Amino acid sequence: MTQQIHAPYHFVPMSKWVYMPDWAHLVSHDVPFEDGLSGVIDYTLLTKTPLCVGGEQQAQGNGANLVQFARDPMKKLIIPGSSVKGMIRSVLSVATFGKFSQFDDQRFxxxxxxxxxxxxxxxxxxxxxxxxxxxxxxxxxxxxxxxxxxxxxxxxxxxxxxxxxxxxxxxxxxxxxxxxxxxxxxxxxxxxxxxxxxxxxxxxxxxxxxxxxxxxxxxxxxxxxxxxxxxxxxxxxxxxxxxxxxxxxxxxxxxxxxxxxxxxxxxxxxxxxxxxxxxxxxxxxxxxxxxxxxxxxxxxYRNSTEELVEISSPAHLSNAYFDMAELMMGTLRDEGLGLKSRVTFVDALVQDVSERELITSNLLILNSPKPTFYPAYLEQKLGQKYYADYDASQPLAGTKRYIAKQPLESKLTSNAKDNKNVAGQMELCPVGKHFSGKVVFHNLKPVELGALLWSLQLEEGACHQLGHGKPMGAGAITLTASLTCCQANSGHVDANVEQLVALFIAHMEAEHPTQQWRHSPQLNYLLALSALENNADVNTRYMSIDDKEFQQAKNQYAKLEPFKGLSRNEPLGMDKLENTVSLAFGAGRLSQLVEKTNEPWVDHVVAARNVKQKRLDDQRAILLKQQAQADKKASMSEHAWKVEELGLQLGDVDNTERAPLIRPVIAFFIENTNQQDKEACLALVKLARDNEYHQKPKKRAKEQKQELANLMAAYGVSL
Incomplete structure (x- = not known):
């Protein structure tokens, strides 16, 4: 019998691309963005499965500890703002292809x-x-x-x-x-x-x-x-x-x-x-x-977790990289380059839950999975009769997230064999209850505010996971957000939640190296693991050591299969650094973060940034030239613009190609004679003669000389 690996968690694949916004070097708590927005988001939290956001622990008569729901000094149920912030930051980091930095560097x-x-x-x-x-x-x-x-x-x-x-x-x-x-x-x-x-x-x-x-x-x-x-x-x-x-x-x-x-x-x-x-x-x-x-x-093992993270991209570990979650929600850095959070989460208050409605869970094993189980925690090659362990240079599986799934009963059921020596209980808020909270934001760019709103609401059918007991199905919640106050640094704002979210999605699609942000493995896994109603058939039970499930799986080289068959492979083109590097890397006040390092990859990134900057400068120069030409065309008559455009074309071709360019312009002038364009006609005649239109090619010289004579006669001009 084939033994499958199953667990209450799976992994959002780690990306080779780490997104650092081009405005990263400009972020400051004190210097406002020209398009910066400040205000308040009100949100309503709805419990979709039983919820326990832990507060104090209380010893029970059965020897187990009861994790009580968090309360304020007045003993009212609350959800601490820090808990909501951590939950949203995790989602924001995945959605914006942030750094894989929330891990302990260990050598197992x-x-x-x-x-x-x-x-x-x-x-x-x-x-x-x-x-x-x-x-x-x-x-x-x-x-x-x-x-x-x-x-x-x-x-x-x-x-x-x-x-x-x-x-x-x-x-x-x-x-x-x-x-x-x-x-x-x-x-x-x-x-x-x-x-x-x-x-x-x-x-x-x-x-x-x-x-x-x-x-x-x-x-x-x-x-x-x-x-x-x-x-x-x-x-x-x-x-x-x-x-x-x-x-x-x-x-x-x-x-x-x-x-x-x-x-x-x-x-x-x-x-x-x-x-x-x-x-x-x-x-x-x-x-x-x-x-x-x-x-x-x-x-x-030969490799530490940090060394395996670096395999995907050194940017995941670099202090010189600032991802969107760090820019918005703060980060610690030396050299005075740390950032305060521009987003503050206020404690969420209970709306419709009384003390007598709280549920005491069954005895549960509140243990946590161990990353030493490499068949799951390392990216494995399916179909091969061997494992990559921490001795192999194989990337980590990615960001661990629990699978959203309805529990079997309201009091929860342990998904591991009971051991009362390590069992505990939780005080649970039942399904269908509401909490209300606020998010205060300061000096966010519109796309950043859109990212925050997307991360709060997710997409339809997706749930956040909060608090204790997630392996047993607890903690699935949804958030509904509204902009109750929004002011622009420029003095004018005309935006709503839908517009800002659409702006964020369009931005990420444009910035993604293959323009496949929404269909990337990272977004597919984030949303599929969060789809509460779609995961009823997923086996989320921990594997049993007593029943030798672990050993049977390892003997058969079983791996953690892709979740619901979703691909974990990134699209081609993700490794083209010049298409992915941020223009903010090592720029402005961040330059000191790369000046003191001798790491070769830093020079590579700086070189890629310069390539990208030159390409953008060239594109900008072309656009400026095109705009200047458009402005000039708008200020000229059609006849005058024909002569202007012809002069530009003649400068880029050799003698044999000039007559075919001049001939249709002369025909246009004769067919559309306008006496108000005599100056343009004179300019055309002079341009034609300067390019020897009346002499070359010799077999058509007489014909072309007559065309010039007809042109001057039509407009009554002469040289």
Whole structure:
């Protein structure tokens, strides 16, 4: 049976294009735009599914915590303006192709022993030798150093029998060390190799001639065999001189990041005297791959989340780029280039909900998905029998959004197996209730105000998602907005919601590199995931670990399928930088953001900006020339303009092409004789003679000379 990956969330694809408006370098809270608008938007919020915008938590008699609905000091239900602002900013960023910047830069680690052909066993354990040793920091060289040593196993029953200390596999490493401190050396007898794996064992503890230290790990997960096989720890002995490995700081940082904090902190404080902390090193070709506190440690993926974001476009991470959401709603920057928000969200007040109408949810697992599940969180190539993990240079899947879907019941139903130890409850506002709020905006350009209004209302059938419980279907709401006050910096304004939204849509269609903004994968996914009434058939349940759904899916290389079959591929042409770069990049007051960097991509973007600017300047020059010609034509008679236009045409052709251009103009003058255009006639005769119309080509010279004579006779002029 084929196992599909399913989850209550999906991803809006990350774009190669980051849109930075051409006016970004002009945005200021203090200097108004000539076309800037200021005013107030009133909106009404309608709950489409149960809603909980969390406030205080209250302990319940069943041991679970109840997340109460937010309230003001008068105990009235409210939705904080900051919650609405965060929701709208997320939508605005997607709709305007903003930066993918709201993420934690993490470098994940892994230890997957489920498949012998998997990356961990085949490429990490299989390609590196395991070496026990001691890790210490050399104060004189200010570097970490590794001192190899010998290692043998030591049975827990041996520790119990010889030392009277009870050690069990189920105990944590710290619990074990508290019983048998690392700082206390002990003697032992090391056995000859024995068993299928030729292991040596430390025996006769406290009575042998070999000095060493007991080393403990956290619990090994028992398999199906004899649990006693897991009741052992390690004995480190016969240390060798410290080995010199070039710059192992990153491997040490990864060691501390990938292991239990209590274990790390204990070992940092309780080093073995003169030795350091016990570790296992994975080594290949005299280079340390990684350190661990066990023979099969967690190891760090090659790429961090930030490095995978950069694959799509360095602009996503650049402080020199300002997207529309940052320009409108504020951003932090050094060099005094931070921006205040020009949009303020006021708390939304309840309209028609009483305390007795609030619903207490069922017990729910309020956990959050983990981005280490790369079959979903990384963009995968469908149909291929392998995964791209964080070692591969594959982009992140994009902006995570929960799938809007009606819950099975008003009290919600957990979409994961219940674990009452981590379960909680929520105070829910029922469906069909209203809140009213305001948005105050200051000095927004009309297209920015249109973007804000579009983001508030979305398109018909699409819902916002707010508050807690979104994986269970809670938090779907709609907003209806109206402009109750709008003033222009220029003193005149004539705009309504529909006009401003249409202006924004037209602007984004024109700015999109392929003029397919509305039909881009990003907009398609944003709106499809938000279409509450269209998602009843979507499986939004979390996959079960207990039922081995995760493992079955990974064994079959299942991927998170495109949502409802929508394409995730961007149209061709998205990588032509000169068509996408903003003229504001590195311009004006933003120039200092690129002057101090040596990154090659910055020079590339500046060069592309210059190409785009030259093209626009050339187009502007042509338009100005065309406008000047149009103005001149409007001020001249038709006859005079014919002569003017002919003079321009003759300057761009060679001698053989001039007569065919002159002949129809002479015919026009004769057929449309107007005595008020004698000056134009004289100018035409002079232009013809200057271009030797009466002499060339020779076979028509006599005929053309007669045409000139007829022209002068018709107007009664002579040279």
């Amino acid at each position: 680690s892994f230890r997957d022993i489920s498949s012998a052909k998997g990356n961990y066993l085949a490429n990490v354990i299989g390609k590196n030798d395991v070496q026990a040793g001691w890790l210490s920091f050399d104060a004189s060289s200010q570097q970490w150093q590794f001192m190899p040593c010998e290692v043998s196993k030591v049975a827990h029953k041996e520790i119990k029998a010889q030392l009277g200390i009870s050690i069990e596999n189920k105990n944590t490493a710290v619990e074990k060390y508290n019983k048998a401190p690392l700082s206390k050396p002990i003697s032992a007898v090391i056995s000859a190799p024995r068993g299928k794996q030729n292991n040596r064992w430390a025996e006769h503890l406290g009575k042998g001639n070999t000095q060493g230290h007991l080393v403990f790990t956290n619990m090994r997960i028992p398999g199906r065999g004899d649990r006693e096989n897991y009741e052992f720890s390690y004995f480190f002995y016969d240390q060798q001189p410290a080995q010199k490995y070039v710059d192992i700081q990153q491997q040490v940082d990864d060691l501390f990041a990938n292991h239990d904090k209590k274990q790390v902190d204990y070992l940092k404080r309780n080093l073995a005297p003169g030795l350091g902390m016990p570790v296992f090193a994975l080594i290949a070709d005299e280079k340390i791959h990684s350190f661990g506190f066990a023979k099969m440690p967690r190891v760090t």
